[in-house]
Amino acid sequence: MALGEIYSKYKKVLAALIKLGIVIFSFAYIFYSVHEEKTSLNDFFDLTDFTSQNVLFLALSLLLLPFNWASEAYKWKFILNKAKDSSFLEAFKGVITGVSLSVFAGNIVGHYFGRIWQLRGEERVIMRGGFLIGAITQAYVTFLFGVVGLLVLIFYKNDASIWMLLLALSLLLISTGVIFLSNKWVSLFKRMPRFWKWIKIMESFGKKDILILISISVLRYSIFSIQFYCIASIFNLTKIGLVNFFSGTFLMFATKSLLPNLNVISDIGIRGGAALFFFQKFDAHSPEILVSSFAMWSINIIIPSIIGLFFLKRAKVFR
DSSP states (O other), X not given: OOHHHHHHHHHHHHHHHHHHHHHHHHHHHHHHHHHHTTOOHHHHHTTOOOOHHHHHHHHHHHHHHHHHXXXXXXXXXXXXXXXXXXXXXXXXXXXXXXXXXXXXXXXXXXXXXXXXXXXXXHHHHHHHHHHHHHHHHHHHHHHHHHHHHHHHHHHHHTOGGGHHHHHHHHHHHHHHHHHHXXXXXXXXGGGOHHHHHHHGGGGGOOHHHHHHHHHHHHHHHHHHHHHHHHHHHHTTGGGGOHHHHHHHXXXXXXXXXXXXXXXXXXXXXXXXXXXXXXXXXXXXXXXHHHHHHHHHHIIIIIHHHHHHHHHHHHOOSOO
């Protein structure tokens, strides 16, 4: 049996094993880091000191929650309007339903089906490309800020060994931006009818549209970065300094976006592992990192997913 045939036959199994390996490695790294610091449960409980200032930070983080998902809903509405007249409420339902499904099915699959289920018939096929362009613009912004975080890390650690990594990532982002903004590569799929019907809507997005989507993505990225700062302030993670904190935050978000997750358990593991890896480079301690990361996940995922269950209950799979 040829190598290509073996890959074709077992690619789903291989993909599942890779994802499972990432999850196992993430949790193993978390346990290793906690063990190395000789951290006890009391170290975690000692962080729960709710002063009036901490209550204010908690209130601000909760206040930013609807703005976070509202900005994503507005971006989805902007994309939907390329194919149909859509209301903000319809877009919001799709986004929040996707949050609910992502808890069980992983980020990409969950968010995709959550939004598609709110559409009808041919719209579901057409908007696959719409979902893709929204995901690409958000990922582009996430990795762009990740480069900024990596640059800060280089100066903080004075480690020239990762200069090549920074250069490679920067060139990748610049070239991706140039190609994506030119929007010429989409037409390459016209000779492939099967794929063209899914992504042809992307051809209707000009440079101005892409810049609008990137601007909305930057806005949303700024919102949940500030939100994480508020949460981290409660658990003293921000004591490492403002620049170092946001550098670690940018690198954590970039890593989490890069690595696939299977479900809610893997999401927690990847998020926690990435946070530990980067924030410890700025001399932060594991209890502060893990509690801040889990609190951010609880507020931004659990609360919206509960709301999304009500929309999911009313959504029709076949229509």
